[in-house]
Amino acid sequence: MDPYLRVDDLRVSFGTADGTVRAVDGVSFAVPRGRTLGVVGESGSGKSVTSLALLGLHDPRRATVTGQITVGGHQLVGRPETEVRRLRGQEMALIFQDPLSALHPYYPVGRQVTEAYRVHHPRAGRAQTRRHVVEMLGRVGIPQPQRRYDQYPHEFSGGMRQRAMIAMALVNGPALLIADEPATALDVTVQAQILDLLADLQAEFDTAIVLISHDLGVVAQVADDVLVMYAGRAVEQGSAEQVLRRPQHPYTWGLLSSVPSLHGDAAVDLAAIPGHPPSLIDVPAGCAFHPRCRYAEHAGGRCRTQRPELTPGGTPGHRMACHLPAVERARRYAEDVVRVGVAR
Amino acid sequence: MTAGDPLLRVRGLTKHFRVRGGLVRAVDGLDFEVRAGETLGLVGESGCGKTTTGRLLVRLLEPTGGRIEFAGQDITHAGRRALRPLRSQLQIIFQDPYASLNPRHTVGRIIAMPLQVNGITPPGGTRARVRELMELVGLNPEHYDRYPHEFSGGQRQRVGIARALAPGPRLVVADEPVSALDVSIQAQVVNLLRRLQRELGLAFVLIAHDLAVVRHFCQRVAVMYLGRIVEIGDRDDIYRRPQHPYTRALLAAVPDVTRLGSAGRIRLAGDLPTPLDPPSGCRFRTRCPNARQRCAEQEPALLRRDGGNQATACHFPQSGPLGVERGGVPA
Numbered sequence: 001m002d003p004y005l006r007v008d009d010l011r012v013s014f015g016t017a018d019g020t021v022r023a024v025d026g027v028s029f030a031v032p033r034g035r036t037l038g039v040v041g042e043s044g045s046g047k048s049v050t051s052l053a054l055l056g057l058h059d060p061r062r063a064t065v066t067g068q069i070t071v072g073g074h075q076l077v078g079r080p081e082t083e084v085r086r087l088r089g090q091e092m093a094l095i096f097q098d099p100l101s102a103l104h105p106y107y108p109v110g111r112q113v114t115e116a117y118r119v120h121h122p123r124a125g126r127a128q129t130r131r132h133v134v135e136m137l138g139r140v141g142i143p144q145p146q147r148r149y150d151q152y153p154h155e156f157s158g159g160m161r162q163r164a165m166i167a168m169a170l171v172n173g174p175a176l177l178i179a180d181e182p183a184t185a186l187d188v189t190v191q192a193q194i195l196d197l198l199a200d201l202q203a204e205f206d207t208a209i210v211l212i213s214h215d216l217g218v219v220a221q222v223a224d225d226v227l228v229m230y231a232g233r234a235v236e237q238g239s240a241e242q243v244l245r246r247p248q249h250p251y252t253w254g255l256l257s258s259v260p261s262l263h264g265d266a267a268v269d270l271a272a273i274p275g276h277p278p279s280l281i282d283v284p285a286g287c288a289f290h291p292r293c294r295y296a297e298h299a300g301g302r303c304r305t306q307r308p309e310l311t312p313g314g315t316p317g318h319r320m321a322c323h324l325p326a327v328e329r330a331r332r333y334a335e336d337v338v339r340v341g342v343a344r
Numbered sequence: 345m346t347a348g349d350p351l352l353r354v355r356g357l358t359k360h361f362r363v364r365g366g367l368v369r370a371v372d373g374l375d376f377e378v379r380a381g382e383t384l385g386l387v388g389e390s391g392c393g394k395t396t397t398g399r400l401l402v403r404l405l406e407p408t409g410g411r412i413e414f415a416g417q418d419i420t421h422a423g424r425r426a427l428r429p430l431r432s433q434l435q436i437i438f439q440d441p442y443a444s445l446n447p448r449h450t451v452g453r454i455i456a457m458p459l460q461v462n463g464i465t466p467p468g469g470t471r472a473r474v475r476e477l478m479e480l481v482g483l484n485p486e487h488y489d490r491y492p493h494e495f496s497g498g499q500r501q502r503v504g505i506a507r508a509l510a511p512g513p514r515l516v517v518a519d520e521p522v523s524a525l526d527v528s529i530q531a532q533v534v535n536l537l538r539r540l541q542r543e544l545g546l547a548f549v550l551i552a553h554d555l556a557v558v559r560h561f562c563q564r565v566a567v568m569y570l571g572r573i574v575e576i577g578d579r580d581d582i583y584r585r586p587q588h589p590y591t592r593a594l595l596a597a598v599p600d601v602t603r604l605g606s607a608g609r610i611r612l613a614g615d616l617p618t619p620l621d622p623p624s625g626c627r628f629r630t631r632c633p634n635a636r637q638r639c640a641e642q643e644p645a646l647l648r649r650d651g652g653n654q655a656t657a658c659h660f661p662q663s664g665p666l667g668v669e670r671g672g673v674p675a
Binding site: 158196245 | 389390496497498499526527528529530531532534535538539553554555556557559560579583593594595597598599600601602603604605606611612613615616
């Protein structure tokens, strides 16, 4: 069966006074129903621009979107807005980082969830709609949903608001959920609850999930597959097991070893990646990561001039975009990466 | 003050905010100490009072009650004039590297500001000292005349750090200094703070929600919940043998790159209760998996057990390594 979501060579660029910003520069992936793809990257990596493109939310006057996005057999790129809108909300939904800005402060929470439902079920009766919404609020773990239905967003805690937003996203039973940093603004104990909730709902509705996060720990917890982005491109892609346990790309190595953990030696410095993510207006030539890469000298100078394409490496299904020769990569991995304790 | 005395001593510190609908007990009776050159981490979730505590320590807020002693002096209610000689010794680094720098000032001027307001003229002049500080925190001194918007988030946080270090403080309160930064930049700044702490022998109070960051920086850790310290102790005790059920739940909730999937995690139910009306007895009891009758009736005191450095405010403290729940003993 075809995967529910398929993205081929997605490119999103914005014209600015300083030049063209290629925010997403040729990314491809697929997510079947019931699976979660974790998209990892730092600011400017293009991860959020990707999520907006999936929902067709870029303003065509400002952004140029090319490539193919196929959702449940429908190709979205270039489709008229009215058709995309029908799919959005019905077949696919978005939850993002800040639930407070997603909820209207003047309307009761239940009414806002109801509105999301009615847009796609205009003929549903009032009582039946309310029943459905109350049930949904209960499903996402909001206690006393009957009473909570009539409360305003300010009467909800951060965790409860995030639950309300999840209820709003799932009220039409979408087959695809885009979750852009869904738990980042929340405390760790609540974050853990929200991630569990998403996993439970996914099992129930057989949802395909694209989870976008800068937090590798969150991705490790929920993702089946992982895509690592840097400067608008995929640098490594594969199963969570492959990318997080046997990472192949020096950027992924760097990310994994720069995160402080609850294990490991607290007395030694973190293995930080030098420098900072590049500006998308002025992406370095060749491999965009080369100015920060410890191994840029070990691939015969190609890193500076030639952009590496995604190629298979490691075990089947695992791909990375890096010029480092396989033998050198294996040696560096054993010496520099396993030693700092990334791969366990 | 003699050599063994703590640099900072906090006793019964409280801060209540009067709001419509009652009294928010943001900080409600804290006791702790920080020795010269020591790093203390204050951890907890939003609303636990950690940021308010930081602001009380540098006296950006007026305490409602209790006592703060810095370098042997009572500064609990010290006015501007009385605080002035101590200001240079007690500095703060803020969370948001965008909001905490004046966009109309050059970074040189920003870093020089604490020297100016404290009337400090460094030997060799202010400009030379600022350039030295920029070098120390890993900024290019040639960028003296640039403005904050010309710097990345990580570099701006370095400017904030240089500014805090300018007057030669003995204690720095750092409120979430890396949480607004990208992952790869966080590690750079954590390493920088570690180096500065080591080289300059500074005492730090690091306020953070990220337990892994705190573990990499602090010798001692205090865990806060609803305005109170529920557990305090040496780093290894807190991370390897946490006794308070909240500390254990907090550690278990931290997403961990080295573990795929979510099997075997203990989960805390519910949200933080409102500090307007904290639960009776132990404030954590409404979310605690082990709560019993006594927890509702009697507030547990922060007590040391088995003569160690670790103190826990719990009627039924847990024992044993956390590693059991985590599928491996932490190294």
